[in-house]
Structure formats: structure tokens, C-alpha cells
Amino acid sequence: MFIxxxxxxxxxxxxxxxxxxxxxxxxxxxxxxxxxFSPTKAHIENYxxxxxxxxxxxxxxxxxxxxxxxxAIKREKLKKDNYEYWLSWEMEYKEDFVVILILxxxxxxxxxxxxxxxxxxxxxxxxxxxxxxxxxxxIKRNLQEDLAYFDNRSKLLSIKTFVIKGDGSIDNLKxxxxxxxxxxxxxxxxxxxxxxxxNSKENTLPIIKIKGDNPQHLAIGENYIEAGVEAYDKEDGKxxxxxxxxxxxxxxxxxxxxxxxxxxxxxxxxxxxxxIVGDGGGKSQLEDSNEEEEEDxxxxxxxxxxxxxxxxxxxxxxxxxxxxxxxEITKN
Numbered sequence: 001m002f003i004x005x006x007x008x009x010x011x012x013x014x015x016x017x018x019x020x021x022x023x024x025x026x027x028x029x030x031x032x033x034x035x036x037f038s039p040t041k042a043h044i045e046n047y048x049x050x051x052x053x054x055x056x057x058x059x060x061x062x063x064x065x066x067x068x069x070x071x072a073i074k075r076e077k078l079k080k081d082n083y084e085y086w087l088s089w090e091m092e093y094k095e096d097f098v099v100i101l102i103l104x105x106x107x108x109x110x111x112x113x114x115x116x117x118x119x120x121x122x123x124x125x126x127x128x129x130x131x132x133x134x135x136x137x138x139i140k141r142n143l144q145e146d147l148a149y150f151d152n153r154s155k156l157l158s159i160k161t162f163v164i165k166g167d168g169s170i171d172n173l174k175x176x177x178x179x180x181x182x183x184x185x186x187x188x189x190x191x192x193x194x195x196x197x198x199n200s201k202e203n204t205l206p207i208i209k210i211k212g213d214n215p216q217h218l219a220i221g222e223n224y225i226e227a228g229v230e231a232y233d234k235e236d237g238k239x240x241x242x243x244x245x246x247x248x249x250x251x252x253x254x255x256x257x258x259x260x261x262x263x264x265x266x267x268x269x270x271x272x273x274x275x276i277v278g279d280g281g282g283k284s285q286l287e288d289s290n291e292e293e294e295e296d297x298x299x300x301x302x303x304x305x306x307x308x309x310x311x312x313x314x315x316x317x318x319x320x321x322x323x324x325x326x327x328e329i330t331k332n
Contacts, residue, residue, distance in 0.1 A: 019088075019176040020074055022162075025055040032072035033057065036163070037242045042066045049092075049169070052136055056092075056171040064096050064165040064262070067242055070173070075104075075158040085156050086176040088140040093132055097166030098268075102246060102258065103147065105154040109256040112146050114139070123150050136171075161246045204234040206261035208241065208271040215274035218249055224257075224275060231261035231269070239263055245275070252278030 023032060030044045042061030049056045059068050087101070099114040113124040116132050125146060131137050144156045159175065212227020224247050231241045245257040257273040 019086075019174045021172070021174050022073060023057065023070065023170075023173040025057050025171055028055065030057065032070060034069045034071055035061070036067040036069045036244060038062060038066035039240075042068075044068060049171075052092075052171070054171060056169045058169040059164065060167055063167055064098055065240075066167070067163060067165050067244070069244065070162040070164075073159050073162060074175070075160070082180050083177050084145070084180055085143045085159075086140060086178060087143055087159065087174070088138065088176070089173040090136055090138050090171045091131070091168060092134065092136045092170075093166065093168035094134040095132060095167060097164060097168060100161075100163040100165075100244070100258075101143070101159055102161040102163070102244070102256065103143070104157045104160050105147070106157065107151070107154040108254060109160070110147065110151065110154055111258065112141075112143065114141070123147075138172075161244065163244055204263075206231045206233040206236075206239050206263050206269045208259055208261050208269055210259065210271060210273055212273075215254075215276050218275060218277045220250065220252055220278045222249055222277075224249055226257075227273075229259050229271075229273075231259075233261075233263040235265070236263050247275055247277070249277055 025046050028046050030046045033044045035042050035044065038061045040062050042059070045058040045060065046055060047058060048054075059066065061068075091097070093116070096116055101112045101114075103110045103112065111123060114127055115124065117126040117129055120126055125141075127139060131139075143159070147154055147156055162173065164170065208229060208231045210227075210229050216224075216227070218224060224245070226243070229241050229243065231239050233239050239261050242260045243257055244260075245255065247255040247257070253276075255275045255277065257275060259271050259273070261269045
């Protein structure tokens with residue numbers, strides 16, 4: 001008996017950290033989900049998928065114009081360098097979708113975006129057109145690796161918000177903390193993007209104008225009131241702006257309201273408002289941006305980076321502050 005117990009305990013300590021099931025729909029509920037925005041009537045359904053032999057969460061609205069937010073993320077903070085954070089989910093989609101993750105990192109709030117197609121751009125990954133075949137696919141991403149590919153200064157701490165746009169079904173949303181067996185070489189930021197992407201004349205992205213203070217300061221307990229935002233596109237004129245936030249006005253900290261504007265060609269622009277509750281735990285990213293830019297220039301000079309790397313550094317800085325994205329979805 002003693003030997004069996006010893007073996008059992010040893011197996012427990014040798015096993016990798018188990019996954020946390022965030023949503024598997026088996027409780028027959030949809031209460032953890034919220035419709036953030038939809039131009040027409042949208043609904044969220046929990047039903048039994050017979051071919052899959054499992055309950056799933058189904059979204060039905062007006063395509064990517066409808067936005068759904070998961071409100072029950074169990075946050076697993078990462079404190080050690082020898083652990084990494086994975087996110088996985090299963091999805092069945094026949095049309096375009098957008099998955100947006102708002103992350104807490106050592107450098108403040110950040111984000112990752114996953115879409116259909118093969119197009120990658122700043123903090124955005126295409127998962128492949130084949131994912132839109134109406135069959136179930138499992139997506140598994142190393143979030144720290146995805147984040148570090150564009151920003152190797154930030155260390156992921158937790159997922160704050162999971163958002164999905166588009167009509168379809170998902171299941172088995174899981175997070176997993178894994179111990180790194182071998183030290184991986186850090187991926188360098190992209191050296192450059194093709195000039196056709198950086199200076200595309202084919203499509204014009206919407207321009208977002210944020211009204212009111214940015215950053216906006218709130219006292220602890222004071223409700224956040226949206227000061228207003230609008231967006232214009234050269235071809236379409238005024239376009240809709242959707243927003244997502246994760247503000248807890250009862251807790252001191254620095255938060256973010258993310259704005260998304262989409263034109264008729266499917267191109268998306270993002271911008272954000274920083275909201276500081278109380279002291280915010282220090283300077284916000286926007287308030288500190290001038291000092292950071294000077295520090296970046298000094299560090300670049302000290303490291304004697306070549307001209308291409310220097311330009312890339314400044315390009316990344318501009319994108320990180322303005323959150324202006326290139327193409328999100330390539331329309332067929």
C-alpha cells in the first residue's frame with residue numbers, strides 16, 4: 001500500500017500542469033457569455049451537437065458585425081520564466097470570424113487577434129481558409145510565443161478577456177500552463193513587412209477619432225462614461241465603431257477600452273482609450289510614451305543596431321501606441 005501511494009504521488013508531481021476548462025457547454029448554460037454588440041437581434045445558444053456528441057456554444061447574429069464576450073475567464077497568472085501559457089478551443093465556422101484576446105502583460109495590457117485566411121500582421125494571425133469548411137477544428141496557441149513574435153519585451157501574465165465575432169459554434173475553451181522542458185530561443189520581431197502591406201493603395205483603412213480625455217482618469221468607485229468615438233473611411237464615409245472594455249472601477253489599475261472600425265471591404269482599424277482608476281499603479285502607457293520613445297532611441301543607439309532594425313523599432317512603437325492594423329480578413 002505504501003509503495004502504491006508513493007508511485008501515485010510521484011506520478012502527480014511528474015505530470016505537466018493540467019488544463020483549466022473555461023467553457024465546455026456541458027452545464028447547458030450560456031450565462032457566462034454576453035452579446036457586446038449586434039446591429040440586429042442576435043442570440044447565444046447552448047445545444048447538443050449530435051455529430052460531435054457534445055454540447056456546444058452557438059452564436060447567431062449578423063456575421064462579424066456581432067460581437068460576443070466570455071465573462072468567466074479563470075485567470076492563471078504566470079510568475080516564473082520556465083512556464084508558458086497555452087490557449088485552445090474547438091470551432092465550427094462557415095464564414096469569417098475574429099477572435100480577440102485582451103491580455104495582461106508585464107508591460108500593461110496587450111492583445112492578440114486570430115482570423116480566417118493566411119494573412120498575418122501586427123499582433124494578428126491568420127489560421128487558414130480551410131478552417132471555414134463547416135467542420136470542427138481544434139486551435140491551440142502558445143500565447144507567450146505569439147506575443148513575443150511582435151513584442152519580445154512583454155511577458156504574459158494572464159488572459160483578461162476572450163471575444164469572438166461572427167456566426168458559428170465553439171467548444172472546449174481551455175487554458176493550460178506548461179513547464180518548458182528546454183529553454184527556447186526567443187523569436188525575434190519581424191524584420192519587416194512587405195511594402196505592399198505597409199503602403200497599400202488598394203484599400204484605405206478607417207480612421208478612428210476618440211473624443212474626450214485619453215487617458216481618462218477615474219476615482220475608485222466612479223462609473224466609466226464613454227465620451228464618444230467615431231470613424232470615417234475614405235470610400236465608405238462614416239462607419240460603425242464597436243468597443244470592448246474590461247474596466248473594474250472598484251479596483252485601482254490601468255485599463256483599456258478597445259475600439260474597432262470595419263469598412264465595407266472587410267478592413268479593420270483598432271484604437272484604444274486608456275482608463276486609469278485611482279493612481280493606476282503608475283504611469284499609463286500613453287502618458288509615459290514620450291519617455292519610453294527616448295529610452296528606445298538610446299537603447300537602439302547603444303546596441304548599435306543597423307538602419308533597418310532601427311526603422312523597424314520605430315515602426316513597432318507607432319503601431320503599439322496607435323493600434324492601427326493592416327488587413328484583417330481577405331474577402332473571397
